Amino acid sequence: MRRSLFSRLSLCAFAGALAISTALVAPTFAAEEAVIIPAPTADASATTGIQTAVIAGGCFWGVQGVFQHTAGVVNAVSGYAGGSKSSANYTAVSTGSTGHAEAVEIKYDPAKISYGKILQIYFSVAHDPTQLNRQGPDSGTQYRSEIFATTPEQKKVAEAYIAQLNAAKVYKKPIVTKLGMLEAFYPAEAYHQDYLTLHPNQPYIAYNDIPKVENLKKIFAQNYIEKPTLVSASKVTN
Template identity: 65%
Template sequence: MMARPRLLLSSLVLGAGLVAAVLTMPLATAAERAVVIPPPAVDAKAEGGTAKAVFAGGCFWGVQGVFQHVAGVKNAVSGYAGGSRETASYETVSSGTTGHAESVEVTYDPAKVSYGQLLQVFFSVAHNPTELNYQGPDHGTQYRSEIFAVTPEQEKVARAYVAQLDKAGVFPEKVVTKVSGLRGFYPAEAYHQDFLTLNPTYPYIVYNDLPKIGNLKSLFQGLYAEKPALVSQARG
């Protein structure tokens, strides 16, 4: 198992110059290139109020950061899904034995962004859905690609989209993303929340996650929100 380095932020500040360089370098240099994919042929019905969706796609820092910049998203919380409440802590989940995956719970306005659009961002920008039980430098089942459907309709839409993407052959390998019903979502520790925004010069973020924000802005201009929907603001 390979996990992210511990949070020694005071000794790992790189400066704004390197951040700017990463954001302007070719997309495939610092992180995997995003894949342009078609929207889902089947989408969930738009309803009033708010809805929730839960996605797992490697380190939750980057997945959270991406969805926080999607217009119509009211909140995106890093946490754990797939296991029990008793084992929902970073140290325990990092063992890879709990059944949990690092996940992000997205609260969104279906009138502004659909579940299908969130799925499109998830598959195209937020992670690589062809990597089995790992994402980039992070290895273990806790970094797997999985969609935790909150409703039967979400499960139907997600399964149909996985089949659609595989049939279209938009990825060089088969999509390995699991689709399952959500049994519970447990928010991660406070220091994991808003990590990308609060630590833009942290090396892991610079090399692995900031390019995802650039990809989102480039490929989904109509969905991109410059100001992130932060957990700290939602709580305040």
């Protein structure tokens, strides 16, 4: 379920039709704080060619926005993973009964960014991996933290990194991120793509997601790019 004042579905329905005063959107949840964490001690092997990573960490708007500002990422698409093709649509996924998580498919150049670095950014600034079946104001299994590995090596790297971070006790609570092999990824509807860039002043985005991009710039300055790599401008196909 969603908190009424932060309902993304309501905001989508009324976007462009209703001017929402920021005075009416008094937050009851703070945006997730970034956590400075060590890099993974084990990373994926160096490869050539564009690689794919799929991750879920709450609202896909913010996760997509973070990786669209990450150097080496050639495309980041909001979508659904974990359920069937027939239920891969926003209305169905929002019920929390489809098995899907709101996810982001990341196409990246391993010569410029490693899979391990993507995971480090994911665990540090893109979401809070200690929140079970929720993220910030959004709750439900569709907002779960999950890594959908696209290769057995990715799965091993992610398993080792989760164990490393838990052992280091960098968070106040244990990591609850699920981990499994990707079966399929389904791109979300067009209006969900590039959402953070297109709607930076929407209260939900401004309060919950813009801080994530700011934390990326602050904590991962060498990996940050000012101009986002947008789906609408990408030549990469799924």
